[in-house]
Amino acid sequence: MNRHLKTGERIVKTEALHGGITAEMRRLTISTRDGGTRDLVLRAFVDPFYRERAEDLLSREAHALTLLTGTSVSAPGLVAADPTAAHCEYPSLLMTHLAGRTVLDDEGLETRVPLLARQLVAIHALRPTERPRGYVALTTADTVVTPKGADAAAWAAAIDVIRRPAPPYEGRFLHRDFQPGNVLFDVEPSGPAGARITGVVDWAATSWGPADLDVAHCSTNLAVLHGPAWGLRFAEAYEEAGGVLAATASERLYWQVRDGLAFSEEVRLVSRPWREAGRTELTTRAVEERLDAYVTALMDALG
Structure with missing residues (x-):
């Protein structure tokens, strides 16, 4: 050292x-x-x-x-x-070391979501001299863990979606774990929460793949942190920021559902640091319920 x-x-x-x-x-x-x-x-x-x-x-x-x-x-x-x-x-x-801190609170989310979207568009616009390796899918139809008490019909339909071959896509530079826990904000006491992003951390999973996959991952995290509506909202914010997603609803559904279902295998692992950061209400059960609501909302909106 x-x-x-x-x-x-x-x-x-x-x-x-x-x-x-x-x-x-x-x-x-x-x-x-x-x-x-x-x-x-x-x-x-x-x-x-x-x-x-x-x-x-x-x-x-x-x-x-x-x-x-x-x-x-x-x-x-x-x-x-x-x-x-x-x-x-x-x-x-x-x-x-980068200045700033992660912000996981509900307060100020209306301000932060467009900033997150613009930041992700900027990442996807990068054209590195050397491409990282291709993305790796994080779940299969056979490893999904359907939460206890979940909408069985919605989850079965969602699992069927990811049995299909992946849609064609135009490759982009992906962070692959872009979500609020890996974005630092400069939060000014006198101004709106999350007024400026100071940096993005944890680039260990950098990959080459569809922009939809990064958008889906952030959407899932927003849905379980702040409620399903915010998961659906992030894709809209990404397009409003100039990002381009898959052309058809069925293609978008494939990527959004794939990430939501992958999250089902990591609920305990992911929710623990959120509780340690102060979101004590996000018990494993609470996160499972929000994930169920989000997957059901995706199937209603895009399925």
Whole structure:
């Protein structure tokens, strides 16, 4: 770690950052030669399950951060990467620290949703010199977990949708986990909540695929965080911001439903950091109920 600091610098403080699922995050405060400080962020894969996958994930994230340097998308700058734990105790990535914080509250959502949409359009407009690998589907018709008490007919119909072949699409640069937990906002006490996005983090799943897939992922997260109507609203906001989605309702439904059903397998995993961030009402059961309502609303609106 110290070999990546400038001459005369040293770590004077470490602070755990909460909200992540796959890795432990720490902010490192560095004292500089001129008497000031600067911050870096250390991402370490400690959990054995993710440690086995760390080499691929961290290598992809390091490559993505390199590609994003100098673009219109604000992302952390890469300082160093040790995907195989050759120098660190755990597979790790060191990056610059971005100002801002995640905002998961309902208050100010009307302001933040258009900002999220515009940010995602900007990401999809990137044309990197080297494409990332193709997207990986996160669920199959046979692994979907239908929530207890869910609308069985709606879920069965939704599962049938993803049995079909994927629709044709024009490839785009995807974040692949674009959602409120990975977007930082500058929230001014005297102004509207979420007045400005300061950066986007967690680029480990960067892929090449349909814009609809990123839109669907953010839509699902908004639906379970804030209610099904916001999941449906995000696709509209994306188009209003200049984004282009699949041409037909059936094609759009395929991507939206695919992500919603994938979420069914991760409810416990995803809802825990939300509760830790203050959304204590989002119990596993509450999230399952919102997901059921969202999948049912998708089938009503697009099916």
